[in-house]
Amino acid sequence: MEVEIDDYGRIVIPKEVRDHLGIDSGTALKLTSPLDESRGFFLTEKNSCFTGLA
Numbered sequence: 001m002e003v004e005i006d007d008y009g010r011i012v013i014p015k016e017v018r019d020h021l022g023i024d025s026g027t028a029l030k031l032t033s034p035l036d037e038s039r040g041f042f043l044t045e046k047n048s049c050f051t052g053l054a
Helices: 015-021
Strands: 029-032 042-045
Touching: none
Parallel strands: none
Antiparallel strands: 029 042
């Protein structure tokens, strides 16, 4: 699935994905770049047990 960044720098996560992952409005997420500096990124819930893995 591809998403685009809008003119304000926002990434829209489609509703079906948010519903599947249990992401509600106001959920704090952390965006982390991988160590190899590739163009990908990890998106985790801010207080998730997986936050420190990236």
